[in-house]
Amino acid sequence: MSGRLAVVGLGPGDARWLTPEAEVALAEAEALYGYAGYLDRVPPRAGQSRHPSDNREEQARARAALAAAATGAKVALVTAGDPGVFAMAAAVCEAIEHGPAAWRSLDVAMIPGVTAMLAVAARVGAPLGHDFCALSLSDNLKPWETIERRLDAAAGAGFVLALYNPISRARPWQLGKAFELLRRHLPGATPVVFGRAVGRTDERVMITTLLEADAVQADMATLIIVGSAATRLVARPDLPPLVYTPRAGEASA
Amino acid sequence: MSGRLAVVGLGPGDARWLTPEAEVALAEAEALYGYAGYLDRVPPRAGQSRHPSDNREEQARARAALAAAATGAKVALVTAGDPGVFAMAAAVCEAIEHGPAAWRSLDVAMIPGVTAMLAVAARVGAPLGHDFCALSLSDNLKPWETIERRLDAAAGAGFVLALYNPISRARPWQLGKAFELLRRHLPGATPVVFGRAVGRTDERVMITTLLEADAVQADMATLIIVGSAATRLVARPDLPPLVYTPRAGEASA
Numbered sequence: 346m347s348g349r350l351a352v353v354g355l356g357p358g359d360a361r362w363l364t365p366e367a368e369v370a371l372a373e374a375e376a377l378y379g380y381a382g383y384l385d386r387v388p389p390r391a392g393q394s395r396h397p398s399d400n401r402e403e404q405a406r407a408r409a410a411l412a413a414a415a416t417g418a419k420v421a422l423v424t425a426g427d428p429g430v431f432a433m434a435a436a437v438c439e440a441i442e443h444g445p446a447a448w449r450s451l452d453v454a455m456i457p458g459v460t461a462m463l464a465v466a467a468r469v470g471a472p473l474g475h476d477f478c479a480l481s482l483s484d485n486l487k488p489w490e491t492i493e494r495r496l497d498a499a500a501g502a503g504f505v506l507a508l509y510n511p512i513s514r515a516r517p518w519q520l521g522k523a524f525e526l527l528r529r530h531l532p533g534a535t536p537v538v539f540g541r542a543v544g545r546t547d548e549r550v551m552i553t554t555l556l557e558a559d560a561v562q563a564d565m566a567t568l569i570i571v572g573s574a575a576t577r578l579v580a581r582p583d584l585p586p587l588v589y590t591p592r593a594g595e596a597s598a
Numbered sequence: 599m600s601g602r603l604a605v606v607g608l609g610p611g612d613a614r615w616l617t618p619e620a621e622v623a624l625a626e627a628e629a630l631y632g633y634a635g636y637l638d639r640v641p642p643r644a645g646q647s648r649h650p651s652d653n654r655e656e657q658a659r660a661r662a663a664l665a666a667a668a669t670g671a672k673v674a675l676v677t678a679g680d681p682g683v684f685a686m687a688a689a690v691c692e693a694i695e696h697g698p699a700a701w702r703s704l705d706v707a708m709i710p711g712v713t714a715m716l717a718v719a720a721r722v723g724a725p726l727g728h729d730f731c732a733l734s735l736s737d738n739l740k741p742w743e744t745i746e747r748r749l750d751a752a753a754g755a756g757f758v759l760a761l762y763n764p765i766s767r768a769r770p771w772q773l774g775k776a777f778e779l780l781r782r783h784l785p786g787a788t789p790v791v792f793g794r795a796v797g798r799t800d801e802r803v804m805i806t807t808l809l810e811a812d813a814v815q816a817d818m819a820t821l822i823i824v825g826s827a828a829t830r831l832v833a834r835p836d837l838p839p840l841v842y843t844p845r846a847g848e849a850s851a
Contacts, residue, residue, distance in 0.1 A: 356617070359619075360618070362617050362618075362619060363617070364614060364615050365613070369614070427712075427716045427720075428724070429720055429726050430727075431728075434719075434720070434842070435723075435724035435843060436845065437724070438724050438727070438830075438832060439842065439844055439845075442832045442842075449833070449837070453840075454720075455719070455720035455721075455723065455724065456720065457716040457717050457719070458712065459617065460716065463682060463683070463711075464710050466710070467681070467682055467707075467710040470688075470691045471682045471687035471708065473732075474682060474687060476732065478731040478732075479730055479731075480729045491756065494755050495755045495756065495757065498751040498755035498757075499731070499755070502747050502752070503748065504748065577691075579691060579694055580702070582703060583703070587691045587695075589687070590688060591688060592656075592692075593739040593740055
């Protein structure tokens with residue numbers, strides 16, 4: 346088969362985080378697929394067809410992109426951040442596993458990108474400076490009990506936590522419940538970072554504590570970092586504090 | 599103060615993963631600091647001074663870069679991957695916390711990059727497609743017991759694991775011990791990925807199982823991903839299998 350599917354990570358919403366490899370994959374594509382909100386970030390090019398889709402249709406979107414590649418086209422499926430972190434790369438693998446045998450012969454390339462937690466962390470210092478976990482709070486595809494068990498295990502063992510998909514209209518209570526649960530493991534003074542739409546014009550980054558953290562301060566575009574007991578603040582005159590987790594990372598051990 | 603320190607993530611060893619933001623920070627720098635092996639990846643520019651240092655001197659390197667910025671210079675401190683993940687951003691924050699008060703007024707910017715686990719994951723599919731932890735196996739700065747406790751907690755709760763700093767001449771047995779411990783939690787068939795020097799000419803990526811995983815196959819340039827019980831292989835004719843963790847990620851629950 347001559348078709349090719351590139352699953353392209355655009356990085357968070359700032360073109361200065363788009364890698365040259367991703368840029369080339371976008372330029373070479375004959376057809377672009379992706380959630381409409383992400384596809385809007387890719388400037389139109391002559392001769393390229395564009396196939397925006399709804400946010401929720403991950404499997405359908407993956408199958409449509411694979412079917413287009415199977416006709417011999419060069420296809421790019423775009424995602425925000427990194428395609429391998431709570432994004433389309435896993436959906437594409439799943440579609441290949443359960444799809445027509447011919448899809449297993451396609452040239453499929455995942456193009457990595459800067460994932461949201463790295464961009465949020467960079468804005469405030471180095472909160473992910475030591476061992477950390479990335480966890481989706483969405484219970485659309487896994488039971489809430491599994492999420493609670495993972496929050497307990499990660500916080501109890503001293504990992505910093507990056508929380509993806511913290512809240513949505515259909516999942517309004519999960520983040521508050523997560524903060525409540527984490528307060529059982531961690532001091533109230535533990536630094537918490539809310540990073541909303543980082544790299545976009547409506548970026549908003551807030552540093553607070555676990556005691557003060559309130560789920561109403563988050564929305565669907567927010568990535569949350571909850572420190573470990575080792576995470577520290579460095580106060581700075583006329584500048585926001587630095588938040589970092591020392592490489593030794595041992596206050597909680 | 600007019601000085602500026604940019605802590606720049608070069609990404610893994612392929613210039614196609616260097617972001618435009620990092621490129622600008624390197625171009626604007628009057629002085630470049632970094633481990634010699636990483637600094638070698640930055641092409642020389644006229645008018646820039648270069649200050650390579652040894653691999654182990656993280657605090658000294660951070661302080662030297664900060665001291666240079668405090669003289670009013672534009673300084674770039676380069677790291678591989680992302681500066682916030684087991685790299686120099688935390689060392690810089692630590693140096694600021696314990697350094698002269700004037701350093702707290704410096705303009706310090708962390709420039710995010712593609713960290714190794716994202717590049718390795720992209721090479722094989724989407725092994726980090728669901729909840730995962732990043733863990734350093736180095737017991738230089740934390741007790742080995744803490745690492746064991748974190749391996750237990752993460753694997754026991756169904757997280758995929760990305761293992762940084764798996765092995766070195768001074769730490770020869772830790773990775774083997776980690777595999778042994780993980781075999782108590784996970785089936786022998788659990789996919790394990792060894793990603794060595796990804797993006798460099800001497801890149802070597804190997805997919806194996808937890809049962810077969812052998813520490814001698816890793817070196818200092820290797821990043822290891824250990825799947826969860828939910829991680830799957832998709833066989834492909836004439837191509838390496840895809841490794842992915844479904845977004846539902848629930849086989850281990």
